[in-house]
Amino acid sequence: RIQILFELMGEIDCNIQSVTEVLHAASSGEIRRVKEAEAAIATLELRPMYHPILAEISITSDASVTLKRMAAICLKNGVTKFWRSTAPNSLVSTDKDLIKQAVLRSYVEDNKEVFSQLLEVAAKISRHDFPRNWTNCIPTLLEVQTIDITFSLSFVIIKYNLVDVEQAE
Secondary structure (H helix, E strand, C coil), rough: CCHHHHHCCCCCCCHHHHHHHHHHHCCCHHHHHHHHHHHHHHHHHHCCCCCHHHHHHHHHHCCCCCCHHHHHHHHHHHHHHHHCCCCCCCEEECHEEEEEEEEHHHHHHHHHHHHHHHHHHHHHHHHHHHCCCCHHHHHHHHHHHHHHHHHHHHHHHHHHHHHHHHEEE
16 A cells, blocks of 8 residues: 555655554564555655654554554654754754654653653653753653653653763763
């Protein structure tokens, strides 16, 4: 199905439906579909709104755990590759803002694997953007840390990463 989309359109539209289809194919276990999905991801990851869509899929309560996990992993990889403004094909500021907003809403995630991936995303972003470009990171985390003990522990991990980075500079 993904290959047919490539042939008909020359490229995949970057919307939640097409990204969801690609992620399902990537996690299908069928070698041909996985290879097609990897090619589609390589195309999509260069498009605006792809990473914010991944962020939204990863925190959507009605998505399957497999889909959320795949979205969170792709998001983490994208943040690693494209977050810095000096990176080739770096993310635009509107995409970054949408991702940050989604990550700060991820504290309600029940699945530990998905939550762990999103926590890594938050830590990577905070290393680059806090405090200059993510001023509401710590205040927001402080507001929600009392909701859940897991989130409170995660907050400590993020805070440790921030302190570690600040000391290294």
